[in-house]
Amino acid sequence: MFRALFLILCFPVLFANCSTPTLPLLEGPWLIHALFPANHATQIATNAALSWEILPLQSRRATKNADFRYTVFLDNHLPLETIVEQDNTTTIWQPDTPLRPNTTYYWKIQLYDEEELLASSPVWDFTTLSTVAESSVVVSSVEALRNAIDHARVGGPKRIILEKGVYLVDNAIILDVEGVTVEGAGSATETILQGESMFEGANQIFLVRGDFVSIKNLTLQRVLTHAVQVQGELGNIGFLLANCIIRDTGEQMLKVSYDPDHTENVARDGLIENCLFEYTGALGPQWYIGGVDAHNARNWIVRDCIFKNIRSPEFGPAEYAIHFWSDSRDTLVERNTIINCDRGIGFGLGDRGHVRGIIRNNMVFHDNLEGYADVGIAAESAPDVHIYNNTILLLSDYLNAIEIRFPITKNAQSVNNLTNRALSVRDGATGIIIENISDALPDWFVNPSNGDLHLRYNLLSVIDMGTTLEEVFDDFDGQTRPIGSGVDIGADEVDGSTLPEYPE
Secondary structure (H helix, E strand, O other), X not given: OHHXXXXXXXXXXXXXXXXXXXXXXXXXXXXXXXXXXXXXXXXXXXXXXXXXXXXXXXXXXXXXXXXXXXXXXXXXXXXXXXEEEEEEOOOEEOOOOOOOOOOEEEEEEEEEEOOEEEEEOOOEEEEEOOOOOOOXXXXXXXXXXXXXXXXXXXXXXXXXXXXXXXXXXXXXXXXXXXXXXXXXXXXXXXXXXXXXXXXOOOOEEEEEOOOOOEEEOOEEEEEOOEEEEEEHHHOEEOOEEEOOEEEEEOOEEEEEEOOOOOOOOOEEOOEEEOOEEEOXXXXXXXXXXXXXXXXXXXXXXXXXXXXXXXXXXXXXXXXXXXXXXXXXXXXXXXXXXXXXXXXXXXXXXXXXXXXXXXXXXXXXXXXXXOOXXXXXXXXXXXXXXXXEOOEEEEOOOOOEEEEEEOOOOOOEEEEOOEXXXXXXXXXXXXXXXXXXXXXXXXXXXXXXXXXXXXXXXXXXXXXXXOOOOOOOOEOOOOOEOOOOOOOOOOXXXXXXXXXXXXXX
């Protein structure tokens, strides 16, 4: 241990911003001090070891005790609940796999003596190194794209830029090179990869098998099954989909697959942001469709995306616009807009559940349409799931905006949600349901038919009337909460004094 610490401290040139922080004061006789990385450090290597020491508050001398045990928490979002190591006997911990580049991570340490908690550190943060700048290659055909991936596999450029245009894909493009990026030369509307149709031709556009694969600035459409399939059964980490349009697929638009016989293999730390998932018609091709459909995933984030028209034409409702299940864990779904999708956001389904996770600051709207409209947000067999500050307006005849179901679902929380339908805890589930409003009216909102559920009026029952939550520090637009004297209920935080009074 001491040799490892010596190496870290004697080579500071490898890392930036590693000055020792001011020691925080904690309750109790012990203080936990971060040695590396220092709080707010940047440019930290993705495989760097975390190290710390414990100090008695009375003398501030480093202390060793063979009976001490440490629990290490680490994640790339707050609240910090993910334990990466328990019963660690040294004051150093190194991740088994690299962290995501150019990402802020939060960490803390808890100190135990046998079963007794002696001290808990503050939450520190650090930011990992940006991906090392690499040369890029520009291609203008699918064949050239495949060749560029082959070249990257043997040391060629890993940033592959596809020129503007429309390209036909006859079978899946396999992304199995660690760190490879495929991106369009312009916006997503200008570079299009597509199959024949939702009924014939290629099954997928991309099959993702490698770690830290990125897909950016592309439209992916018209395939038999999934525009993108992340093969979690192979075990991968750090997938990124950003600024893309995914539309008109025969099944779920983005699939994270798994092997139920080898659940130790998981897809970890995926990020989906600023994307549009849609059917360009009013309905999808069948009932077995969805937006993001992830099995056995860990620590994924879906944020700032739009989902439209994921609706079944027959037999029953489509799958969710956003769905994490089959023992997925620690998912964060935030600031998404869901318009006219049979089902909105789901953690778990039946007995194929989900553990922990947060659904916050989303807007879900369904118009009064024929078909199979279902629930806005659901947690099924999903213990410790938190559903906070969402706005849901359902003009269909489905009775519930939020459902918490089945006995495995314990300690679920539904707080500060603004809806026009009931919040239902049923089928043996338990949870905390407080400060929700379930009688909202369509004219409370700016433009519901476009999914714009921002508040239109100074509603005294909504504005400043919510419960303050550690996990909800901003709103749908990224504005800091609260603006007024208290947190607003729903996804939108406003200054009520700037809005007109609601007409009586």
